[in-house]
Amino acid sequence: MALIAVSGHPGCRFEEVARISAQRLGFELLTQSRIQVLAGEEFGSETRIPDRAYPSLVTSILARLATEHHLVYCAVGGELQARHFPGMLRVHVVAPENVRIGNLMLDHRFERAAARQHLLELEAADRASRKAKFGKTKATADLFDLVFNAEGLTSEQMAELIQTAVTSTGLAERGYLSGAAEQQLQFQMRFRLARYGIVPPGNVTLRKKIFANQSEEMFANLLDFYRIAWDYEPKSFPVQYDADGRVLESFTPDFYLPEFDLYLELTTMKQSLVTKKNRKVRLLRELYPHLNIQVFYQKDFENLIFKYGLSERPVQA
Numbered sequence: 001m002a003l004i005a006v007s008g009h010p011g012c013r014f015e016e017v018a019r020i021s022a023q024r025l026g027f028e029l030l031t032q033s034r035i036q037v038l039a040g041e042e043f044g045s046e047t048r049i050p051d052r053a054y055p056s057l058v059t060s061i062l063a064r065l066a067t068e069h070h071l072v073y074c075a076v077g078g079e080l081q082a083r084h085f086p087g088m089l090r091v092h093v094v095a096p097e098n099v100r101i102g103n104l105m106l107d108h109r110f111e112r113a114a115a116r117q118h119l120l121e122l123e124a125a126d127r128a129s130r131k132a133k134f135g136k137t138k139a140t141a142d143l144f145d146l147v148f149n150a151e152g153l154t155s156e157q158m159a160e161l162i163q164t165a166v167t168s169t170g171l172a173e174r175g176y177l178s179g180a181a182e183q184q185l186q187f188q189m190r191f192r193l194a195r196y197g198i199v200p201p202g203n204v205t206l207r208k209k210i211f212a213n214q215s216e217e218m219f220a221n222l223l224d225f226y227r228i229a230w231d232y233e234p235k236s237f238p239v240q241y242d243a244d245g246r247v248l249e250s251f252t253p254d255f256y257l258p259e260f261d262l263y264l265e266l267t268t269m270k271q272s273l274v275t276k277k278n279r280k281v282r283l284l285r286e287l288y289p290h291l292n293i294q295v296f297y298q299k300d301f302e303n304l305i306f307k308y309g310l311s312e313r314p315v316q317a
Contacts, residue, residue, distance in 0.1 A: 003066065003085045004071070005082075008092055011103050011122065018072050025070070027070040027071055029074065030065065030072070053198055057189075057193060057198070060193065064182065067178075085177075087169075088171075089145055094148070180292050191228075228257060229257065230257055262292045265281060
């Protein structure tokens with residue numbers, strides 16, 4: 001997939017650079033205001049998004065859009081998405097203060113003193129937003145692939161350079177984000193969002209089940225707490241047949257998350273049983289390559305349980 005993150009100093013007109021780049025490349029443009037609209041559509045227009053939850057919300061929305069579009073993302077902190085979307089192009093626009101003041105004078109018909117005051121307010125708001133959402137007041141140059149100086153380059157020239165970089169690096173040739181990669185990201189981000197009470201309305205499975213062991217029950221409780229819909233052992237998949245086509249062996253994943261089209265298998269048992277289960281998972285992936293399945297091993301599960309405060313000692317299957 002191609003994801004271009006465009007940001008910049010207040011007054012540099014980096015939003016214009018992002019818009020022109022999206023038009024030239026035929027990419028979808030995602031702005032701060034568009035993020036708010038999409039979040040409202042999914043979680044409800046009245047839902048308040050805490051600052052600390054904002055990065056996870058953006059990742060979730062980007063992942064969903066990236067399965068169908070190449071993207072230009074124009075918002076503060078976009079460069080930090082590189083940890084989730086390897087290979088993205090991170091662009092930052094800078095300019096001396098006098099250039100930025102001049103831009104504000106033209107854009108808002110301000111006198112110079114009013115434009116300078118407005119620039120100071122924009123800079124303060126930018127620092128506060130970065131601090132609240134990302135823990136730092138500013139981004140350093142090493143976080144970007146391209147840094148443009150708007151003193152010597154027009155928005156059109158910067159957009160042309162971005163287009164050249166996209167072509168030379170082959171970003172658009174990567175294809176869109178795969179469904180499996182999107183579902184894995186969504187699973188991680190939805191857990192984080194749910195810690196702040198941000199959940200799609202109605203996605204909850206509060207019901208009693210008879211589980212095979214304590215670890216499965218604890219995991220189901222965790223999913224319920226974070227309002228993630230689930231089914232327990234919903235389907236068995238044949239993984240071995242005899243010469244006459246009769247099923248000799250089947251595999252039944254522990255959980256299915258319909259929102260993510262994802263099967264989950266908890267493997268918290270002794271090593272001999274883990275080896276046997278890994279073999280079944282391998283056969284399942286070979287015979288049913290369209291299925292998305294994720295395995296939680298003993299250490300993974302313990303880390304998850306400890307992280308969310310559900311147990312004070314390791315869980316025994």
